[in-house]
Amino acid sequence: MSLNVLIVGAGICGPALAMLLQKSNPKHNITIVERSPSLRSTGQQIDLKTQAPHILRKMGLLDEIKSNCVNETGLEMVDSKGKQIALFGASASGQRRPGLTSEHEIMRGDLVQVLYDASIKQDAELRHESGNGKGVTYVFGETITALDETTEGVDATFFGGQKKRYDLVVAADGQGSRTRRLAFGQEVSDAAFKSLGVHAAYYSIPRIEGEGSLARGHLAPGRRMILTRTSDRPVTGVLLFTMKESSRLQASYQKSLEDQKESFAEMFKDADWQTDRLLAGLKTSDDFYAHEIGQIKMKQLSAGRVVLLGDAGYCPGPFTGLGTNLCLVGAYVLAGELARRGSDVAGALKSYEEKMRPFINDCQRFSSTTLGFLFPSSQLGIWSMNRILWAVSKISDIFPRSQQDDHWKDLPEYPELNLAS
Ligand SMILES: Cc1cc2nc3c(=O)[nH]c(=O)nc-3n(C[C@H](O)[C@H](O)[C@H](O)COP(=O)(O)OP(=O)(O)OC[C@H]3O[C@@H](n4cnc5c(N)ncnc54)[C@H](O)[C@@H]3O)c2cc1C
Structure with missing residues (x-):
């Protein structure tokens, strides 16, 4: 069963999820929209620790990451x-x-670039296996303005007014996620931010x-x-x-x-x-x-077929040094649950939430x-x-x-x- 997936945000967890999903099923049709006109590869040093090096090793990226680490x-x-x-x-x-x-200390921009380049490379390798699917497509300078849940999927309206239907929309658009606001409402979304x-x-x-x-x-x-x-x-x-x-x-x-x-x-x-x-x-x-x-603290990580990933759903704050780790764990678990449950998107989202809670609680524990x-x-x-x-x-x-x-x-x-x- 292939899925038509929209990922909003080409930061760290967006490209990571796209890679993991495509590897599990090259027939998936994955679109990533990024608001910025090009890859936003700025930011300072970030730590890759606890589970992150292990996930990157499984993805075949740890050596590349290590060669980009700062000393x-x-x-x-x-x-x-x-x-x-x-x-x-x-x-x-x-x-x-x-x-x-x-x-493992790496400049945020270098990590974003490694993930983006690797996803483009993997797409070139796997596209021929995609059948009617379109592989992974990045659209820069684009965002969504509305989300409407239907019985067959979720309709996303793009900035230019175009509408498309997806099996799943992933909010990977960071701490101030607009997608979270569209899916959960302004009040719930604003209240999730704990200064x-x-x-x-x-x-x-x-x-x-x-x-x-x-x-x-x-x-x-x-x-x-x-x-x-x-x-x-x-x-x-x-x-x-x-x-x-x-x-x-x-x-x-x-x-x-x-x-x-x-x-x-x-x-x-x-x-x-x-x-x-x-x-x-x-x-x-x-x-x-x-x-x-x-920190972003949400009672639920999904609303219908819209799911929160990374800082959009559970930012732990930079003082923990665990934000990037948590967002990579999120991409890995979400891709894993979707791969395991095929067309049962609702079941995958429920299981993603249950499996992520202990990681989120651990990383957000902060005095x-x-x-x-x-x-x-x-x-x-x-x-x-x-x-x-x-x-x-x-x-x-x-x-x-x-x-x-x-x-x-x-x-x-x-x-x-x-x-x-
Ligand atoms: C420019 C920038 C600099 C950063 N600098 C640091 C730093 O120095 N140290 C540190 O620890 N952390 C930094 N972070 C945060 C860090 O990247 C995250 O905490 C963490 O890695 C989780 O990544 P993420 O993919 O969930 O979110 P992010 O890395 O924040 O990525 C979110 C992506 O979504 C895009 N986006 C946002 N809104 C929309 C929208 N409406 N539509 C489409 N796309 C959208 C953003 O442009 C960005 O590319 C920075 C984030 C950004 C965006």
Whole structure:
């Protein structure tokens, strides 16, 4: 039984799902619409840990991913003069220890590109097996404006007014998913966003001499944190985080990128350390991305034949470092359940929901109280926090937690996906 599937969003989980579905049944007809006119391959470093390396290995992509990984050796926390306060090493894949850096760190854009290229390559190889199917088709600069459930499928209306019927529509359009809003209604969709009270901006600036392969972190008074990540790249990634209440920042997300940049520059102008350099680079950066950090918590992952995947359905927030892992688990389980149940789409969606819940709960388990401690408001609070970070770094050196390379055992097995064992 072949399915006519529409995937909305060509980020990370959209292309991954398309690949998995096509591999399980080359006769599926899969369309991916991406709002952006081309692949959105910006963003900073992301971690691939727990189940993600295992899924990518099964898809035959882990070697390619590894060759694109950046070489970050750990994280040093510094004071306002740049003097080291604490040093955290990198964790091996599967090892859980305090710090920022894991074995597989990749630029988001490189991961998006690897997945996209691999799906195009696979499509070229499998298209001849597709019979009347059309394989995988990407449509850039396109989105949907309405969804109507019928007894035979779900009708999607495209931006240009065209209407098409699908057996399944997958919302893979990220944290602010418009597809989620169309399928579940504005109220339910908005209520799913649980703010963690942190605003974040990410962008790149030119690297300077002396910046090594360590990430660097600096706490500034007024509940602000700055991170720089250079690894072995020619540019430095800058991450600005603040827990300070700011109606200006909040309002800026509805405005232009220039307005967002100005709001962050105003917020960080007196944050010491390398602030002058980082804010000068902010003005000219061309990959700036800012948002309010939160988690997406939905009671249900599907409404009729529309299903939520990745950040659209269960974003855990960047502080967990597990968003990409969770979205790849989601693509794997959704493709696996659809492959197992053939034409029983409703049964596959029910089982996808049941199987995903433990992974979602695990990845979303997060203490906002701990987060609050990481953003002290006073100099005294920063002094205390820096002493705590120093102690934690020493303890984790003396008692590193044992290797836990068995996260893949939690994944269901799907021989129907025709992947490597
Ligand atoms: C530009 C960008 C930069 C990011 N930078 C970072 C980062 O630095 N660090 C980090 O940890 N995470 C970052 N993320 C988030 C990270 O990619 C996700 O948390 C995670 O990997 C889950 O991926 P996803 O495929 O569910 O969603 P995303 O990776 O967010 O992909 C969603 C895709 O859907 C597209 N889209 C959105 N709305 C529509 C629509 N209405 N119609 C059609 N297409 C639509 C988007 O353009 C995007 O390509 C970034 C996301 C984006 C979009």
